[in-house]
Amino acid sequence: MAIARHESSVSADVRALLSQIHPVFMLPPLAASWFGAAVAGQFAIAIGALHMTAMFFAVYTAHVKDGYVDFYRRGEDDDHPMSMRGCRFALFGAALGFAACTLSLGVIVGPGATLITLPTWFIGYLHAPQLDTNPVTTTLGYPTGIALAILGGFYVQTGTLTPAAIGFALVFLVTLAGVKIIDDEQDYAYDRSIDKRTVSVLLGPRPARRVAAALLFFGLVGVLWGTLGGAFPPASPLAALAFVTIAVIAIRAEPTIATMLLIRGAYVFLALLFVAVWFRPLSGIVLPDITVLGPYTYLTTEIFFGAIALGLLSYADALRRAAFTIAALYPIAYVWDWYTLEVGVFEITLRTGHELFGIPIEEHLFMIVVPALVLGIHETIRTVSADSTVADSDATADSSGTDSTTDNSA
Known part of the structure; x- marks a missing residue:
């Protein structure tokens, strides 16, 4: 069975399968899984790697399904590296890999690990064409996956959830929802032409940008609430401050530049929060009296x-x-x-x-x-x-x- 659409060889099939790994969107869920483990404190690397692999298969499923729908059903894309059968083969293989990881987590950690991991695959599989046409689900799909990756990464290490884990998940859910609204603004004209109801299409670009700014604001203020409330480590607001500096510039830029800045800002945000929760650099520093x-x-x-x-x-x-x-x-x-x-x-x-x-x-x-x-x-x-x-x-x-x-x- 030819997986590649344009060539018939093993190397072409491998390249076609690898083409569906998009690092910009693939790395954050994997990093979020490890971030959840870092919030837990001491963690088992093998369990963390198993959960991270499950996140990989969930996001890979989303990429393959999205490309399949956009090219073979909607005709949105001009080309696709995988054949129709190749897409189905990749979806089946990713589903098997995800099921194996999720069931293993259930056996090793407990049924709760399975229940908190399973929704990520459904979000990935149903992203297109079910979830990406509604303004709520198209905005919250990816951020919800990141939030679940954080919660799952924490849960598989501890067997429970704490206010800190839930708080960080909510911060990323709200903040990334703002980023996603601006990301969708790039395709405003096309989405409007095919009646794809993103927030930008529903409200218009300028009101949608205001909603995005509000979500970014509340997400980052959430870091301050969590820190002063004692759930987050003391250095966490520094990560929010770094992201705010980028967001203030991005929110006034045109959609492509704004999205590029915000995505990279989100990477910085996650990296600095990882440093804050793992190394706790400001713990023990007393406030000025x-x-x-x-x-x-x-x-x-x-x-x-x-x-x-x-x-x-x-x-x-x-x-x-x-x-x-x-x-x-x-x-x-x-x-x-x-x-x-x-x-x-x-x-x-x-x-x-x-x-x-x-x-x-x-x-x-x-x-x-x-x-x-x-x-x-x-x-x-x-x-x-x-x-x-x-x-x-x-x-x-x-x-x-x-x-x-x-x-x-x-």
């Missing part, structure tokens, strides 16, 4: 964040607008603050002890700094978004002008 400032501690923090607020408002040229808003808000904040202090809702210890109009002077400053910081962030985002829109409009106008000139010349 600013209480040495004594009664000036609260005032110092307000001056620090007030300086940031002032810088943001100056950048956005919004000092005057912010001043009016803060002035309108101040009487409400003053009464609210006075009442909560009067009835004992909270108490401020590290303060100067000086009061003005019945409340500490620090609280007067607090009622200016907090709304100023909120307005500063809001106005800065608005300014950056406006600059991006103007740049896009100018690029479109330049492109139209070039096309027009070309047409007139012709």
